Amino acid sequence: MANQPARDEPVDIRYDNARQRLEISWADGHESAYDYELLRWRCPCAECAGEMGHPGQLQFVQQLRPEQYALHSIELVGHYAVRPAWSDGHDTGIYAFDKLRGMDETAAEDLRRKAAGQERALGPGGGAGRDGSGGSSGADQSTAGNR
Ligand SMILES: [Zn+2]
Secondary structure, three states: OOOOOOOOOEEEEEEEOOOOEEEEEEOOOOEEEEEHHHHHHOOOOHHHHEEOOEEOHHHHOOOOOHHHOOEEEEEEEOOOEEEEEEOOOOOOOOEEHHHHHHOHHHHHHHHHHHHOOOOOOOOOOOOOOOOOOOOOOOOOOOOOOOO
């Protein structure tokens, strides 16, 4: 039998409303943290992210309202996902663990930027996860050249 711990299997899930982040400890020992706002932008439900041929509503907004990324509660969905309920009442996004693990680096980079007070690539135009029309709606990403 395979003895190695599954990469996308969480052993502990915590959320911290003060810091607005969801933290996951994975079976292989890795730790991930996800900013609520990033999670909300990445909501995978049909309404937010769209379905085949239909754009999701998040593609038409530039900014989220604070209640849209304030976590109200979060529940497990089987053994494969979590379903957060946001303070605006939205709770249809089911975040599979393999997806969450897959966006781990994006999330870490996002938190670094947030901590550094830099502009973050959160919205539909920025970052990974959404392919298609090359970003014409350009928030110019000023690469701070301070080394
Ligand atoms: Zn959604």
